[in-house]
Amino acid sequence: MAALRQSFAQLLLLQRGHLIGWAPVCLATGIGLYFSLPVEPGWPAYAALATLGLSMLMLSRWIGQAAAPLAIGVALILAGAILAGARAHHVAGPVLGWRYYGPIEGRVVGIDRSASDAVRVTLDRVKLARVPPHRTPGRIRLSLHSKIEGAAPRPGLYMGATGHLSPPSGPVEPGGFDFQRHAWFQGLGAVGYTRVPLVALAPPEGGQWMFRIRMALSARVQAALGGETGGFAAAIMTGDRSGMGQDTLTALRVSNLAHLLAISGLHMGLLTAFVFAALRYGLALIPFIALRAPVKPVAAALALVVAAFYLGLSGGSIATERAFIMVAVMLVAVMLDRRALSLRAVALAALIVLVLRPEALMGPGFQMSFAATTALIAVFGWLQHDALPRGPKWLRPVIAVVVSSGVAGFATAPIAAAHFNQIAHYGLIANLASVPLMGVLVMPAAVLSVCLMPFGLEWVGLWIMGLGLDWILLVAHWISMQEGARGMVPSPGPLVLPLLSLGALTVILWQGRARLIGALPIAVAFLLWAGVERPRVLIADTGGLVGIMTPEGRALSTAKGDGFAALNWLENDGDPATQEEAAARWPAAQQAEDWPDILALRGKRGLQEVAGCGDAEWIVLNISAPEDWHRGRAGPDAPPCHILDPKALRVTGALAMHGSDLSVITARQVTGARLWNTARSSPEKRSKIASNQ
Incomplete structure (x- = not known):
């Protein structure tokens, strides 16, 4: 011993x-x-x-x-x-505890676009009719579905509308993405929509000057370039994605180029690298400065100022904050004459991000950016240490781009597949054809356009930038249209990503041959992923959608309604079918011998078509069930069936059933009784929920 x-x-x-x-x-x-x-x-x-x-x-x-x-x-x-x-x-704040319909007032603090291609506004200083201030959410998000043009949302503008609001919804299935938790840390106490035009109630006040600059710059860029190219340029320069359509976003995702859209480590790194290099060599050309001042640290300090301005201009999202912290650590290392690109710098940046925003750990952005950066520094460090042949000088930049794209893609592919259920088979090709252009053309042209904007000559830089973005969009659409461009994979279990991360970090961080032990948790993770079993039955928390697994894929009870849940279920299954295609499986699948004893009913007409439980063990309703149904309407001698209506599902959340015996797991059992899913409950109800876990 x-x-x-x-x-x-x-x-x-x-x-x-x-x-x-x-x-x-x-x-x-x-x-x-x-x-x-x-x-x-x-x-x-x-x-x-x-x-x-x-x-x-x-x-x-x-x-x-x-x-x-x-x-x-x-x-x-x-x-x-x-x-x-x-x-x-x-970050705790009031969360709406019921479905609200009525007047909504608030100040515009965010403008973006929803998955349904509708413009969304985020409002603070919210006022709701007949809702006391202490129960009114601090922030809400409202999708604009009006077909009549109303007042255009502008930063700081007080606006009003009549709309629907509801509390942030829980996971669409047990173990799925928890939007309640996500909204809690974003400060969103309610989400909803309006079908009437917005009305301007008061002009913008002072403050929010950076938000106004951002939206003004976005509008100017979109007016100069127009179309999807203008929307793409605005997203890169300001973080405003409201000018981009869903078709373009889908093409970028399928081709694995969506990371070019988000202002993250790539954009921040390219911008600061270009500014740092331009300042360093520009100052070095001035003898008076070059002979009297430390040019390199000065250039790094000025590049850090530019990066901080870019952070504010982009809206300060979590991804951009993370990218800024990583760049800031590296630039400070340059100012202190230390190695800028090292695993220590990455570790320090990760520590700062986790201390400031611990919730970032749970998001794909944090995981993918640090995975890519860590893998790149480790691999290039190994290549440099092993003194491998580097080829002729003219070929080295090409080799570096190929190796960088391959390493970053390999490091982030499992994380992207786990979160988004897809693998971009041609992603490496798309990145090789696009990423170099971002560095040598698009980002320098963006800086040039901003520098020329005070003189009214921004069109010069934007025209150059548009050429590069047109090429990237062409590559994205062409790649996405190729057969087999996107592969679908089922969602892994909760242990897969932690095991993958532990194994990869052991290989990279541990010193000596013992690092090879890291291959064991990686192998176990992939074995667990390969053997994952999706739930046999899924039931939405509204009672309006039931999904049952069949040999052909999941069959859905309806072709319309609960579209978000349907999309997520199919993606988590690794099934590329649409909701309509999955609903077409339902009638034929009901004839199978192993079809579970579940009856899905919609509306009052559905209730009238059945007399009690019948042969069903479970009855799912999208409206409240009559009181006598809960006692088994088939008679005193018949066994009562399980009734799942919106009232019951509000307590349990979405349901999953596994195996032939249909063992039930609820979303609330998985998420537990936490701040973000009990905040809208009374203290008595919170204690009751906690006692039922």
Whole structure:
């Protein structure tokens, strides 16, 4: 035992100098554990975690250098859980507890476009009729479905409309994407739509100057370029995607070029790299400055200022904040004459992001950007260390682009497949044909257009930029139309991504041959993914849609209604069918011998077509069931069936049934009783929900 302990201590000592990379991993572990809890911790739990964390830090001072990192790692895990809980309580706000219809007033603080191609506005300073201020959400999001043109949304404008609002919905299936949690951290207390034109109630006030600049620049760019190219340029320069249609967005996703649309690490990196290089070499050409000032640090400082302005101009989304932090860490390293691109810089950036926004860990943006950056730095570090042949000088840039695209695509492909259920088979080709153009043409032209804008000559840069974007859109549409461009995969289980991440990080961060142990969790993750079994039955939380798995794919009970749930179910199955195609499977599938005893009824007419439970074990309704149905209307001798109507489903959320015995798992059982899904409940109801977990 002593020999084993000594060997383990020597193994840990070999990692000295390389342990900083594990700090964000430990912090992320604690954050992930917090989000996986079935109930919200109380203050005694946080006090216990803090006490234990401090004890671990004190313990690390006297247990020796070999074991000290383990104690610090435990302290970081505990700190991650505390940070996530503190953030969840810090963003807490009122959540609408019922469906609302009536007058809506508020100030425009965000403009974008929904998945149905409708313009959406985000409002703060919300006023709702007959709703007291302490129960009114701080922010709401409203989709505009009016066919009559009303007042155009503008930053800071007070607007009013009559519309429908409802609380943010829960997962469309147990274990699915939790929009309630997402909305909680965005500060959204209600979402909805209006079918009437917006009315301007008051002119824009002061403040929000950056938002106004952003939308003014977006309008100017779209007016100069027009069409989808103008919308694409506006999205890249300002983060405003409201000018882009769903067809273009779909083509970019299928061709794996959607990352060019989001202002993330690529855009921030290309912009700051171009500005840094231009300033550095421009200042070096001025002898008076070059001989008296440290040109490189000055150029890095000015590039950091430009990056900060770009962050504000883009709207400051989580993805852009993350990209800015990564770039800022690298530019500060340049100013301090340290290596800008290193795993330590990436680890520091990840720590800053996780401390400021712990919820970012759960999103694909954080996971994909840090996976790509970590993999790129590790691979190029290995190539440089191993002194592999680099080829002729004229070919090296091409090799670098190919290797970069391949490594980034390989690192992010499992994460993208897990979140979006698709694999872009020709994504590498599309990126090789597009990404270099972003660096050498599009982003420099964007900077040029902004510099020339005060003189009214921005059209010069925008014209050049449009040429590059036209090519990228051409590549996206051509790739997306190729047969087999998109492959569909089912959603993995909850352990797959953590195991993949653990294995990949072990291979990259661990020193010595023991890093090969990381291949084991990677293999286990892919085996679990390959053997994933989708639920046999899925029931939407509205009661309006039922999906039953058949040999041909999931059969849906209706071709219209609950479209968001239908789309997500089919995507999570890895099924490319549309809702209409899946609904066409329903009549034929009902004749199968193993068809479950489930009856899906819609509206009052559906209730009139049946007399009690009949042969069905489960009856699903999209309207409230009559009271006597819950007692089994087939008679006192017949076994009562299970009734699932909107009233019952509001408590359970969406349902999934597995196996031939139809064992039930509810969305509430998976999500638990957390701040984001119990905020609109009374204290008595919250305690009841928690006791039922």
